[in-house]
Amino acid sequence: xxxxxxxxxxxxTPRWIIILCIAIVAVPVFYxxxxxxxxxxxxxxxxxxxxxxxxxxxxxxxxxxVEPPPGENAAEVFLDAFSQYVEPGDKRDELPFFSKFELPxxxxxxxxxxxxxxxxxxxxxxxxxxxxxxxxxxEHCRYSLDFTEGIxxxxxxxxxxxxxxxxxxxxxxxxxENDEPDLATESIxxxxxxxxxxxxxxxxxxxxxxxxCQAMAVSSLERVLQGTQLTDEQLAKLAxxxxxxxxxxxMLRAIAGxxxxxSDVFSRPDEISxxxxxxxxxxxxxxxxxxxxxxxxxxxxxxLCYLELKTRxxxxxxxxxxxxxxxxxxxxxxxxxxxxxxxxxxALFPAxxxxxxxxxxxIARLRTCLAAVAxxxxxxxxxxxxxxxxxxxxxxxxxxxxDPFDGQPLRYKKLAEGYVVYxxxxxxKDDGGKxxxxxxxxxxxxxxxx
Numbered sequence: 414x415x416x417x418x419x420x421x422x423x424x425x426t427p428r429w430i431i432i433l434c435i436a437i438v439a440v441p442v443f444y445x446x447x448x449x450x451x452x453x454x455x456x457x458x459x460x461x462x463x464x465x466x467x468x469x470x471x472x473x474x475x476x477x478x479v480e481p482p483p484g485e486n487a488a489e490v491f492l493d494a495f496s497q498y499v500e501p502g503d504k505r506d507e508l509p510f511f512s513k514f515e516l517p518x519x520x521x522x523x524x525x526x527x528x529x530x531x532x533x534x535x536x537x538x539x540x541x542x543x544x545x546x547x548x549x550x551x552e553h554c555r556y557s558l559d560f561t562e563g564i565x566x567x568x569x570x571x572x573x574x575x576x577x578x579x580x581x582x583x584x585x586x587x588x589x590e591n592d593e594p595d596l597a598t599e600s601i602x603x604x605x606x607x608x609x610x611x612x613x614x615x616x617x618x619x620x621x622x623x624x625x626c627q628a629m630a631v632s633s634l635e636r637v638l639q640g641t642q643l644t645d646e647q648l649a650k651l652a653x654x655x656x657x658x659x660x661x662x663x664m665l666r667a668i669a670g671x672x673x674x675x676s677d678v679f680s681r682p683d684e685i686s687x688x689x690x691x692x693x694x695x696x697x698x699x700x701x702x703x704x705x706x707x708x709x710x711x712x713x714x715x716x717l718c719y720l721e722l723k724t725r726x727x728x729x730x731x732x733x734x735x736x737x738x739x740x741x742x743x744x745x746x747x748x749x750x751x752x753x754x755x756x757x758x759x760a761l762f763p764a765x766x767x768x769x770x771x772x773x774x775x776i777a778r779l780r781t782c783l784a785a786v787a788x789x790x791x792x793x794x795x796x797x798x799x800x801x802x803x804x805x806x807x808x809x810x811x812x813x814x815x816d817p818f819d820g821q822p823l824r825y826k827k828l829a830e831g832y833v834v835y836x837x838x839x840x841x842k843d844d845g846g847k848x849x850x851x852x853x854x855x856x857x858x859x860x861x862x863x
Contacts, residue, residue, distance in 0.1 A: 458720045475559065478560070490547050549603050655779055669727050780817070
């Protein structure tokens with residue numbers, strides 16, 4: 414019996430070997446199940462984005478930026494126009510907008526030399542200007558972008574479009590100086606049309622450039638109205654163009670599009686070093702750290718973190734305008750406090766609250782301009798300024814435009830020889846229509862003192 418017991422003890426497998434075998438089997442199984450669970454959470458998040466009506470992949474983003482029917486895409490004509498653009502060359506330093514050369518204040522006329530340079534610049538771009546008229550008259554526009562290129566996507570048309578809009582603003586100012594109000598009006602409308610060609614483009618930089626072009630058009634119109642008498646018909650055309658220029662959903666679409674572009678980065682971790690170089694981001698993932706980042710599931714958790722924050726940003730921009738900035742800022746403030754191991758989210762999540770602020774300022778600028786144009790029409794009819802913006806309803810405005818920063822009607826104040834229509838701006842303070850305030854933030858104004 415003792416011999417049999419000793420023999421059985423020798424044949425029994427040591428416990429540590431059993432444990433090791435179980436571990437060898439269990440660890441890979443746990444690893445696979447853990448990563449599958451993370452992958453499923455990411456997929457569920459992407460499905461929720463789709464359910465909310467937004468694209469979740471680059472292919473879906475391509476389809477979301479709808480292609481117009483054949484022969485109806487204004488982008489083709491815009492591109493032809495941009496290809497005809499002639500740079501200002503040695504005249505650049507003498508041209509407002511294209512250099513640090515500043516327009517004379519108020520109604521002070523342009524120097525004759527400046528007018529000459531503008532006229533020469535316009536003549537050199539005659540072919541482009543003709544094509545721009547055709548393009549702006551078309552209803553649909555979609556520039557040829559392939560979003561499957563991801564974050565490496567190049568936007569070659571933005572700079573040329575901006576130059577075209579600025580050129581049209583110069584054209585408007587020159588025509589106003591030459592007492593040609595009809596041509597000045599047409600030029601402002603065309604500048605707004607060029608800017609509007611990017612309205613549907615789901616890229617943040619495209620919307621910022623669009624806003625820059627619109628700001629230049631509004632500023633130019635302010636100067637045109639200071640010294641030029643427009644007819645009611647001309648003012649009505651401007652009002653139509655200004656109303657069409659406002660798109661409160663444009664930045665929302667852009668941020669939803671950027672969510673797709675950056676989300677794609679998480680599915681291509683092997684290209685992180687190239688992405689870091691391309692974006693100028695500091696992404697401290699190299700060698701063993703990179704392997705640990707992937708193996709531990711931190712990549713998928715980082716992806717989930719990014720999608721969660723960006724989705725909340727999209728939801729912030731779905732709110733009414735007065736609530737957007739605060740909601741967006743609350744999300745953005747969380748990014749610097751994220752754990753260090755949220756490497757990609759910290760590196761690739763831009764400071765978007767400033768972007769949202771710029772967008773809302775631009776909406777305020779368009780609305781103040783629209784109300785000012787309505788006030789001009791009232792003055793033409795009655796020979797005097799309105800006492801209140803409500804007097805412009807319904808003949809010249811469907812309703813008094815809301816201040817996008819507080820939801821109240823835009824402010825209006827008569828001046829000694831004119832008036833100012835203004836928004837209180839993002840600081841929430843009514844500064845009485847101040848255009849410059851070195852102590853704080855100025856109001857967003859449209860001032861006419863003819």
